[in-house]
Amino acid sequence: MSGILRQTINLGRLYRPTYQISTRGRPLSLRPASIPRPTFAYQRVRRYATQPEEPRDKDEAKDKTPGQSAPGMEHLYNKGGPLTNEKAGASESDSLRPGFAKLTPEEEKELVEVFNQIKKGMPASMAEEVEKSFQKIRKDGIPQELRDTMDEVKQGHMTPAVAARLWRQVSSMARKTAESDINEAKGAQQKSGAHDPGAGSKSKSNNKGEDKDGPAYNIKDIKLDMNSIILSAFTSYLIYRLVVPSENSREITWQELRNTFLDKGLVERLVVVNNNKVRVHVHQQSVQAMYPESPAAHGNFYYYFSIGSVEAFERRLDEAQAELGIPSSERIPVQYSREVSWADTILSFGPTLLFIGAIFWLSRRAASGAGGGGAGGGIFGMGKSRAKKFNHETDVKVKFADVAGMDEAKVEIMEFVNFLKQPERFQKLGAKIPRGAILSGPPGTGKTLLAKATAGESGVPFFSVSGSEFVEMFVGVGASRVRDLFQNARKSTPCIIFIDEIDAIGKSRSKQNFGGGNDEREATLNQILTEMDGFASTEQVIVLAGTNRADVLDQALMRPGRFDRHISIDKPTMDGRKQIFAVHLKNIVTKEDIEYLKGRLAALTPGFSGADIANCVNEAALIAARGNADTVMMIHFEQAIERVIGGLEKKSLVLSPEEKRTVAYHEAGHAICGWYFKYADPLLKVSIIPRGQGALGYAQYLPSGDTYLMSYLQLLDRMAMTLAGRVSEEIHFETVTSGASDDFNKVTRMATAMVTKWGMSPKVGYLYFEDDPNQLQKPFSEETARNIDTEVKRIVDEAYKQCRDLLEEKKKEIGIVAEELLRKEVLTRDDLVRLLGQRPFEDKGDFSKYFGGRGDREGPGAGIPGLPEKPDGPVLPPGSSNPAPVVFKDLNQ
Numbered sequence: 001m002s003g004i005l006r007q008t009i010n011l012g013r014l015y016r017p018t019y020q021i022s023t024r025g026r027p028l029s030l031r032p033a034s035i036p037r038p039t040f041a042y043q044r045v046r047r048y049a050t051q052p053e054e055p056r057d058k059d060e061a062k063d064k065t066p067g068q069s070a071p072g073m074e075h076l077y078n079k080g081g082p083l084t085n086e087k088a089g090a091s092e093s094d095s096l097r098p099g100f101a102k103l104t105p106e107e108e109k110e111l112v113e114v115f116n117q118i119k120k121g122m123p124a125s126m127a128e129e130v131e132k133s134f135q136k137i138r139k140d141g142i143p144q145e146l147r148d149t150m151d152e153v154k155q156g157h158m159t160p161a162v163a164a165r166l167w168r169q170v171s172s173m174a175r176k177t178a179e180s181d182i183n184e185a186k187g188a189q190q191k192s193g194a195h196d197p198g199a200g201s202k203s204k205s206n207n208k209g210e211d212k213d214g215p216a217y218n219i220k221d222i223k224l225d226m227n228s229i230i231l232s233a234f235t236s237y238l239i240y241r242l243v244v245p246s247e248n249s250r251e252i253t254w255q256e257l258r259n260t261f262l263d264k265g266l267v268e269r270l271v272v273v274n275n276n277k278v279r280v281h282v283h284q285q286s287v288q289a290m291y292p293e294s295p296a297a298h299g300n301f302y303y304y305f306s307i308g309s310v311e312a313f314e315r316r317l318d319e320a321q322a323e324l325g326i327p328s329s330e331r332i333p334v335q336y337s338r339e340v341s342w343a344d345t346i347l348s349f350g351p352t353l354l355f356i357g358a359i360f361w362l363s364r365r366a367a368s369g370a371g372g373g374g375a376g377g378g379i380f381g382m383g384k385s386r387a388k389k390f391n392h393e394t395d396v397k398v399k400f401a402d403v404a405g406m407d408e409a410k411v412e413i414m415e416f417v418n419f420l421k422q423p424e425r426f427q428k429l430g431a432k433i434p435r436g437a438i439l440s441g442p443p444g445t446g447k448t449l450l451a452k453a454t455a456g457e458s459g460v461p462f463f464s465v466s467g468s469e470f471v472e473m474f475v476g477v478g479a480s481r482v483r484d485l486f487q488n489a490r491k492s493t494p495c496i497i498f499i500d501e502i503d504a505i506g507k508s509r510s511k512q513n514f515g516g517g518n519d520e521r522e523a524t525l526n527q528i529l530t531e532m533d534g535f536a537s538t539e540q541v542i543v544l545a546g547t548n549r550a551d552v553l554d555q556a557l558m559r560p561g562r563f564d565r566h567i568s569i570d571k572p573t574m575d576g577r578k579q580i581f582a583v584h585l586k587n588i589v590t591k592e593d594i595e596y597l598k599g600r601l602a603a604l605t606p607g608f609s610g611a612d613i614a615n616c617v618n619e620a621a622l623i624a625a626r627g628n629a630d631t632v633m634m635i636h637f638e639q640a641i642e643r644v645i646g647g648l649e650k651k652s653l654v655l656s657p658e659e660k661r662t663v664a665y666h667e668a669g670h671a672i673c674g675w676y677f678k679y680a681d682p683l684l685k686v687s688i689i690p691r692g693q694g695a696l697g698y699a700q701y702l703p704s705g706d707t708y709l710m711s712y713l714q715l716l717d718r719m720a721m722t723l724a725g726r727v728s729e730e731i732h733f734e735t736v737t738s739g740a741s742d743d744f745n746k747v748t749r750m751a752t753a754m755v756t757k758w759g760m761s762p763k764v765g766y767l768y769f770e771d772d773p774n775q776l777q778k779p780f781s782e783e784t785a786r787n788i789d790t791e792v793k794r795i796v797d798e799a800y801k802q803c804r805d806l807l808e809e810k811k812k813e814i815g816i817v818a819e820e821l822l823r824k825e826v827l828t829r830d831d832l833v834r835l836l837g838q839r840p841f842e843d844k845g846d847f848s849k850y851f852g853g854r855g856d857r858e859g860p861g862a863g864i865p866g867l868p869e870k871p872d873g874p875v876l877p878p879g880s881s882n883p884a885p886v887v888f889k890d891l892n893q
């Protein structure tokens, strides 16, 4: 603004008679020197510093006729030169719109350049539009207020507020231009309508923008008008040019400055910028009078020259002024300024700003995701639920018929299906349907399958998500995903949500806080609780959740109104396994008698989960395919089962003859005990081929059925049988090996359970002690501890004695079996019958049915549920601590 003021004052001064100027003082604000000066001295000021020098003689005046270029600067604005203004005719400036200012020649030139640039490769129609816009700017100029702001920017006052003003003015200009175009078009139309009555009637409807034939205008047209967009772009470009002023200045040399401006008194002041550049501010009116075509005659232009050092520049300037005879009081003012360009500042702060901006943006996005939920919330959609939606028509094809062997669970869950199918049946009696059910059970028992089948039967969409998918490192994301999931579910009611592994988030809050809380998990759990509470009782959203650890779940989840039902799904029974085999055998090509096959396989696979069975069947098919068999045969199934139980055969592991011998006698000891103890499980197979992890030998026993109770005698027989490997080593070798450690582990656990849980020790009594590893203090006294230790030892010793007695007695038989084992590596039940004769006890039930009915009956309740075929305690090589698969694991639970 101050620049503009100064200009007007200068303008006024230029036309004042010289005497006025010489007698009247100048405004104080402009010239700080208030020292009284003689008129002479004042006039000298005019001549050298603020006014063009008057021609000393007429000849000189002739040389300086207006319209001439500054000497030495002709190349800049000669005819056709870059700064000439030949195109801007006087007639065009006459047609300026009120409030508009014309473009300067160099602005116009830049426009031409930009236009030529963007026209390249542009479709003809669009180029035409651009051309039109260009002509419009040339003709109309730009609004004066915009020009003022641009001048302000030029003076170096570019603040965010000025930038915002600029932008507003540019857009307003674009809008006004578009509006004027529209008005012109309307006017033209109305004019033509005046001659044509038909068209006139149409023009009425035009006002409402409803004319179907002619162009209709409304506010949308203005917003999207091509001209306005291009106009905006052009003007923005001009502003850019102003902000980056390289094009609005020209470098000159000291000589040029002297000859062209300094000597002629055209220099108003000099500004030393950043100690390396001097900006020359000239008396614009004087320059305009002397060199009308010079770009310096316009407000937006200045010359500059570079300097090596400020001192050298000052010296030179002093010398020059001294030469010109300028008195020291009237010398050209020199200012010193330090300028940092707007763009440079932004660039230097750029990385920091970018970083701060990125963090701000990310946190905003995360917060919006966490807080707002809804679709697409969160950082990269983080707050969005990852639940997979299955469409009941296309994706969920599972029906209850595909879920075998869990009849009770099916009955329980059937109620949900009925509710989803016929809600009114329940509602009319005022019944509230359970909100959800927790399906708990060991891995692979078909919890997900059952949930899917529920959706398949009810014919509703099914949202499946795992509990761990709610857990993320960002706080609030879990809760947000829960919200999103339930929101989506509500949109597709009736539907079923299935949250697998809910223990990942639903752990008891008091338990998980032990040793440090987890607020994120707690917030997620709270959100689930809230969402489940939030259902209206008529809302048909059923939430099913699966877990292997129902015991760790928060009680709040289990209360009525949330997961009202608790459906426990155990590993399948013999009958269940048969049914599951039947389901999976449907897809297998086999010529075996399916009825017999599924029975035998079920008998062979006690303790298998549904997933194990599915895997076994698939494995059998793979083995058959590997052997190029046409159909899958019994042998393939047996190999598959063995592989699933014992692991892969380790053919690469070569044992020394001594080690092999030890393993053979160890396994023979187990086999003999299994054969001659009444309550031992019937032996199916014994092998000394290393398998799986660290197991050097392997004996497979087969419980005749699913057993739920174990007698003292049964347990004792089993323990004796487990110790048989070590006892056999003791009897047949000089020394013993480390291979029986896993056997001892099992025996100890079994004996401890007998004493502390099953009330089988008269000395300890009928007490139950929880063996919680997190318990810091034992729940019994020192004396009881001592008693437990003594009793455990007594029971193990008893089992040992029983085993030793038998093996001493059957030393010869052990030798026979061991030598045969060394020869054949694998012995089946038939081999044992051949070597030892019929087992002295009768086999019963499924065993006799599916394994030839040979042998004798086995002891009552020989099997333990879930622990059927037992890879016997392995014989480990010395130094190895890797135990064989745990056999009696369930006894401790």
Ligand SMILES: Nc1ncnc2c1ncn2[C@@H]1O[C@H](COP(=O)(O)OP(=O)(O)OP(=O)(O)O)[C@@H](O)[C@H]1O
Pocket: 402, 403, 404, 405, 406, 441, 442, 443, 444, 445, 446, 447, 448, 449, 450, 500, 501, 546, 547, 548, 580, 583, 609, 610, 611, 612, 614
């Ligand atoms: N009762 C069953 N009838 C038929 N197939 C079954 C049954 N149970 C399990 N399966 C088979 O096992 C596979 C895995 O079962 P599913 O995923 O339902 O187990 P899960 O209990 O959810 O396991 P996890 O607890 O590990 O999530 C099923 O796809 C199916 O092939």
